[in-house]
Amino acid sequence: xxxxLPPLVSDSLLAIIALVNADPNPDKIxxxxxxxxxxxxxxxxxxxxxxxxxxxWEEQQTKAYLGGYGDVRFTAAIRPVALGRHADDARIGxxxxxxGCGALALAFKLIAAARPEARVLIGTPTWPNHQPIVAGxxxxxxxxxxxxxxxxxxRFEEMVAALKSGERGDVALLHGCCHxxxxxxxxxxxxxxVAQIVAERGLLPVxxxxxxxxxxxxxxxxxxxxxxxxxxxxxxxxxxCDKNFGVYRDRVGALxxxxxxxxxxxxxxxxxxxxxxxxxSMPPDHGAAAARIVLExxxxxxxxxxxxxxxxxRINSIRARIAAADPxxxxxxxxxxxxSMLPLSKDQVVxxxxxxxYMADSGRFNVVGMSNGQVDRFIAAVIEAMxx
Ligand code: PLP
Ligand code: TYF
Numbered sequence: 001x002x003x004x005l006p007p008l009v010s011d012s013l014l015a016i017i018a019l020v021n022a023d024p025n026p027d028k029i030x031x032x033x034x035x036x037x038x039x040x041x042x043x044x045x046x047x048x049x050x051x052x053x054x055x056x057w058e059e060q061q062t063k064a065y066l067g068g069y070g071d072v073r074f075t076a077a078i079r080p081v082a083l084g085r086h087a088d089d090a091r092i093g094x095x096x097x098x099x100g101c102g103a104l105a106l107a108f109k110l111i112a113a114a115r116p117e118a119r120v121l122i123g124t125p126t127w128p129n130h131q132p133i134v135a136g137x138x139x140x141x142x143x144x145x146x147x148x149x150x151x152x153x154x155r156f157e158e159m160v161a162a163l164k165s166g167e168r169g170d171v172a173l174l175h176g177c178c179h180x181x182x183x184x185x186x187x188x189x190x191x192x193x194v195a196q197i198v199a200e201r202g203l204l205p206v207x208x209x210x211x212x213x214x215x216x217x218x219x220x221x222x223x224x225x226x227x228x229x230x231x232x233x234x235x236x237x238x239x240x241c242d243k244n245f246g247v248y249r250d251r252v253g254a255l256x257x258x259x260x261x262x263x264x265x266x267x268x269x270x271x272x273x274x275x276x277x278x279x280x281s282m283p284p285d286h287g288a289a290a291a292r293i294v295l296e297x298x299x300x301x302x303x304x305x306x307x308x309x310x311x312x313x314r315i316n317s318i319r320a321r322i323a324a325a326d327p328x329x330x331x332x333x334x335x336x337x338x339x340s341m342l343p344l345s346k347d348q349v350v351x352x353x354x355x356x357x358y359m360a361d362s363g364r365f366n367v368v369g370m371s372n373g374q375v376d377r378f379i380a381a382v383i384e385a386m387x388x
Contacts, residue, residue, distance in 0.1 A: 031369035041371030070096025100240030176209030178337020250287025
C-alpha cells in the first residue's frame with residue numbers, strides 16, 4: 001500500500017538546515033531557520049532556564065502522566081505574561097501544547113469541529129507552516145496580500161478590505177508580533193482598526209504569538225493581542241515559549257480559548273482535550289516544567305526577562321547595523337523580530353549559497369543567525385548580490 005505514495009517536497013526551512021549541515025566551511029553563515037544565536041554564533045540555553053532544569057532534576061519525584069492539560073501550573077504561570085490584563089478572565093481557558101505548532105493545530109481543528117464551513121483569512125506571505133496546519137484541519141484558506149515587498153511596507157488597505165470581506169464565523173489568522181517572514185508588524189493604530197473590524201464583522205481571531213519579548217518588549221509585543229481580546233467575545237491564542245525560553249526542541253507552548261461565557265469555554269475545552277487526545281494525548285513535560293519553575297520564582301523570572309531583553313537588544317542592534325550599510329536596507333531597522341525579507345531574487349539567494357550564506361528562497365533571513373564576526377561579510381555579500 002505504502003509504495004503508492006508519491007514523494008512530497010519537504011519543509012523548505014528544514015531543507016536549509018540540511019544544506020547548512022552539508023557545507024564543510026567553518027565560517028558558513030546560517031541565516032535560514034529561525035533560532036536565536038548570540039554574538040559567538042551559539043544558541044544558548046538561557047541561564048535562568050538551566051537553573052530551573054537543575055532544580056527540576058533535583059526535585060522531581062516522578063514522571064508519571066500529568067493528563068491532557070499538561071502542567072496546569074505552567075499554563076497558569078504563562079497566562080499573565082501572554083494575556084496581560086485579560087489573565088483573570090474566566091472565559092479564557094488554557095491548555096499546554098507541544099509548541100506553537102501544537103497550539104495552532106488544536107486551534108484550527110477546534111474551529112473545524114465547531115464550524116467546518118469557516119474560511120480562514122491569511123495574509124501572505126506568512127510562515128510556511130500556517131497553510132499546511134490550517135489545511136490539515138480541513139478548513140478553507142483565503143489568502144490576501146499582506147506585505148508589499150518592493151515598498152517594504154504592510155499593504156494595510158488590502159488587509160482591511162480582506163477582513164471586511166469576511167463573513168460572520170470566518171477566521172482571521174493574525175501574527176501577534178515579529179511577523180514571520182517579513183518582520184512587518186502592525187502599529188498601535190492599525191491593531192486598533194484590525195481589532196475593531198474583526199469584532200464588527202464577527203470574525204474569529206486566531207493570534208499566533210511565537211516571539212513575545214523579541215520585538216519591542218513583552219507588554220508591547222502582546223498589545224495587539226490584548227486589543228483583540230478587548231473587543232472580541234471569541235478569540236484564540238496560539239502561544240509558543242520555544243523562542244523566548246530557548247527551548248525549541250523541547251516543544252513548549254499553550255493554547256488559550258476565549259468564548260463569550262464561562263460555560264461555553266468549559267465545553268470548548270472538552271473538545272480541545274478530545275482533539276489533543278487524538279493527536280498526542282498529552283504534551284511533553286520537561287520544557288514546560290522548567291519554564292514554570294522560572295515563571296514561579298521571582299528571581300529566576302527577573303533573570304529570564306533580562307536574558308530575553310539581551311536577545312531583543314542583539315536583534316535590534318544587528319538590524320541597525322544592516323540598515324546603516326545601504327539605503328536599500330534601511331527598512332530592516334523598522335521591522336521587528338528575527339526575520340526580514342531582503343530585496344533579492346531566488347536566483348540571487350541561491351548564488352549566495354556558493355559563498356556559504358544560507359537563507360530561505362524568499363530572501364527571508366534570520367537577523368541573528370550570524371555571529372558578530374560574520375555581520376560585515378554578510379552585509380557586503382548582500383549588497384554585492386543586490387548590485388549584481
Ligand atoms: N508561529 C510562528 C509564526 C512561528 O514562526 C513559529 C516558529 O517556530 C511557530 C508558530 C511555532 O513554534 P513552535 O516551534 O513552538 O512550534
Ligand atoms: O520560521 C522559522 O524558521 C521558525 C522555525 O517546520 C521553524 O519558525 C521552521 C519550520 C518548521 C518549524 C519551525
